[in-house]
Every structure is written in C-alpha cells, then in structure tokens.
Amino acid sequence: MSKTAFVILNWNCKDTIFDCLDSVITNTNESNIIVVDNGSVDGSMSVIESKYPMVKTIYNGYNRGFSGGVNPGIKLAMESNYKYVALLNPDATLGNKWLKTLEMVLEKKNDVGIATGQFYNPETKSLDGVGEGFSDWLLPYLYGEGDQTDQHSEPMYRSGGSAGGSLYRIELFKEIGMFDEYFFLYSEDTDVSLRAQHAGWRSYYHPDAKGTHAKNSSSRKVPGVVVEQSIRNRRVLVMKNIPGKMLLRHGYKFFFVEPLFAINQVRKGQPKAAIKGYIKAWMATPYALKARRQIMKSRKITSKEFEKRVITPGPPPIPFIKLLAKVMK
Incomplete structure (x- = not known):
C-alpha cells in the first residue's frame, strides 16, 4: 500500500482536472487518488468516473468552499490508514518526482509536518511559489512568486505550504484538527501552517518537487x-x-x-x-x-x-x- 493519498477538490474544473489527474498518476497508483466534488454541473465527475475508474470519489452535493471540500477527503485518507495526504489544486500538474521527493523529506525530517515544492506558472513564465512566506506586516504571501526557478534552488524551512500543492502528515491533522471551515476560501492553508507551527511542526521546501499551476482558474469564476x-x-x-x-x-x-x-x-x-x-x-x-x-x-x-x-x-x-x-x- 502506498504511504500517500492524493486529495483533489473539483468545482466545475473540466478544463483542467484531467491533466492534473494524469500527472498524479505518474507519481502514484490511480487507486490512491480521492476526488472530492463541490457540486459541479459541468459533467466533469461523470468523465472522471468513466476515464479513471479506480479513483475514489466523494460528492459534497454543494459548494462547501476549500476547507469544507478537502476535509472529507482527508478524513477518508485518515480512515484508510495512509501516512501522508497530498493536497493538489485541479489546475495544477506534477512532475514525476514530486511525490518521491516530498515523501523523502517527511521520512528524513521528523519535525516537518508539511512539505512543499516548486510550482511554475506557465502563463507568467515565472514561479507561482516555493512555499509560504509570512511578513512582519502579519500578511501571508506565496514566497518566490514571480521569481525565476534558479532563484530558489536550495531546500529550506518555510513558514508554511500552500494547500494547492503540498504533502501533509496525517499525524499533523490528528493533532491540530482539520482545515477550519470558517475559512470558506483563502487563508485556510496559512491557518493550518500557523497552527502546525504552534504545535511544534515545521514546513519545508524542496526544489526537486516540481509542478505547474495555472493560478486561480477556479476563483476567477x-x-x-x-x-x-x-x-x-x-x-x-x-x-x-x-x-x-x-x-x-x-x-x-x-x-x-x-x-x-x-x-x-x-x-x-x-x-x-x-x-x-x-x-x-x-x-x-x-x-x-x-x-x-x-x-x-x-x-x-x-x-x-x-x-x-x-x-x-x-x-x-x-x-x-x-x-x-x-x-x-
């Protein structure tokens, strides 16, 4: 059995989610993928069930936001005795070493609860981010956003990881709780990262875990x-x-x-x-x-x-x- 379950939240993402799933399958078996649907009406889920029959599906029935969307997937991963859970946006794709690299981080660094990598934005031809930053203005941001890939070539600790593409220990969620559903959209991943830090867990960035992200394709709607x-x-x-x-x-x-x-x-x-x-x-x-x-x-x-x-x-x-x-x- 794989150590990691992937949770991908879908909300009318027919234009992007199939490329996302294909990239995940280069990292793991189809049966380790959980797609949670937030009330899509674009037919994307029927295509997923036909094209990817081993993918597990959860239907929320309506749009529960990001936190309310991914929490049932994390719960299923927890109940299925996975060690880690990867969260990935449906408009992101992964390089074939993404999972292997981040699992290695969590295996070697016992203090790390969140591992993240380097996401490239094909629209801007620059980085989408290399983990989270948190400024002394008390404002979170995507660290490295807009930079070039060679500017962040060294692994390092970060304040947190974006839930659009990070690997989490299941143990972390058992300790601090799930994503706070009071955050319907935005800041929910920073909240988890900060709660994790308070609990003694750290976040770590590794540049060899590469992917792409077409920024905010769902939230633009x-x-x-x-x-x-x-x-x-x-x-x-x-x-x-x-x-x-x-x-x-x-x-x-x-x-x-x-x-x-x-x-x-x-x-x-x-x-x-x-x-x-x-x-x-x-x-x-x-x-x-x-x-x-x-x-x-x-x-x-x-x-x-x-x-x-x-x-x-x-x-x-x-x-x-x-x-x-x-x-x-």
Whole structure:
C-alpha cells in the first residue's frame, strides 16, 4: 500500500482536472487518488468516473468552499490508514518526482509536518511559489512568486505550504484538527501552517518537487466572493494565530494597512464585496478569539520561537504595500 493519498477538490474544473489527474498518476497508483466534488454541473465527475475508474470519489452535493471540500477527503485518507495526504489544486500538474521527493523529506525530517515544492506558472513564465512566506506586516504571501526557478534552488524551512500543492502528515491533522471551515476560501492553508507551527511542526521546501499551476482558474469564476473572503479571513487569521507579544511589535502595520485593502477593492469596482468582507471581519471577532484561546493554550513552542520560525522581515511583495513601507520609513 502506498504511504500517500492524493486529495483533489473539483468545482466545475473540466478544463483542467484531467491533466492534473494524469500527472498524479505518474507519481502514484490511480487507486490512491480521492476526488472530492463541490457540486459541479459541468459533467466533469461523470468523465472522471468513466476515464479513471479506480479513483475514489466523494460528492459534497454543494459548494462547501476549500476547507469544507478537502476535509472529507482527508478524513477518508485518515480512515484508510495512509501516512501522508497530498493536497493538489485541479489546475495544477506534477512532475514525476514530486511525490518521491516530498515523501523523502517527511521520512528524513521528523519535525516537518508539511512539505512543499516548486510550482511554475506557465502563463507568467515565472514561479507561482516555493512555499509560504509570512511578513512582519502579519500578511501571508506565496514566497518566490514571480521569481525565476534558479532563484530558489536550495531546500529550506518555510513558514508554511500552500494547500494547492503540498504533502501533509496525517499525524499533523490528528493533532491540530482539520482545515477550519470558517475559512470558506483563502487563508485556510496559512491557518493550518500557523497552527502546525504552534504545535511544534515545521514546513519545508524542496526544489526537486516540481509542478505547474495555472493560478486561480477556479476563483476567477467568483471575483466578488474572493474579495469578501480575502478581506474577512486576513483578520480572522491574525486574531486566531498571532501571539500577543508579536501583535504588540507588528500589529500596528497590519491594522493600518488592512482597511486599505478594502479601499483598493472599492477603487477596482468591488465596493459591495469589500464592505461586506470588512464588516464580516469584525463580526468574526468572537469566533476568532475563542479559537485563539484554544491554540494558545495547547501550543508547544514559545512566542519568540514562533516568530523566529514564521516571520520574514519586511513588507510582503505586494506593490502598494512596498510603496507604503518606503513612505513610512
């Protein structure tokens, strides 16, 4: 039996998911793949069941978002006694050494709970990311996004891994819990990465695990939801996971720039989604604080160690924030 189950979330991804599945099959047997469907109406699931008869399928019946989508797949992998679970976006493809490389990382490094690789964006002809970064503005970002492949040729620890293409220990989910379904879309993987760090697990990047990712092909279908969720979830993420001392040192930058995201989206023609997201961010405070108490109560590393592991100094590579950082100096 393979050590790893693959979980791929489908939502009307007929244009991309078959290339994704074909690439996964170069890494593992078809029977180790779980496709979870979030209420697709494009006929993609009937094609999958016909073309890939050994693939396991789960039907959610409606769009449960990313967290609610992948959690049933992770649960099935757990019940099936897999050691690892790989999460992969349906618009991503893998090189044939991806799984072997990341399984090797988890076998050799007992402190690593999340292993990730290098994803190339064929549209921009540059990197989509090499794991997650977390700036001292308390904002997550895809580390290395827009860079060239040779700029990140060394393996290293990262603050986290994108759930669009990372390998997780099943043991990690047993310890910290599944993806938080309060995050319908966006920041859910950063939340898992930060909770994992609090629990003593680390994330690791290896450049030999290569793949491609056509960025945001699903989320482009629902731009208003993307704006609302990204604004709302940034605040929930910080309130849940950032220790008090770290908030005192860096929180002023986050709370200064946070409203500017909403203003920027109003300028781009998404006023309703931006305002809704900002209001929902404040409404989420009781939930976030309750979750925070549990995380801080059970953490296994100090605030100082957490900051050392997670923070990348400086602003995130977002143009208007980089400009703002220069003005603030």
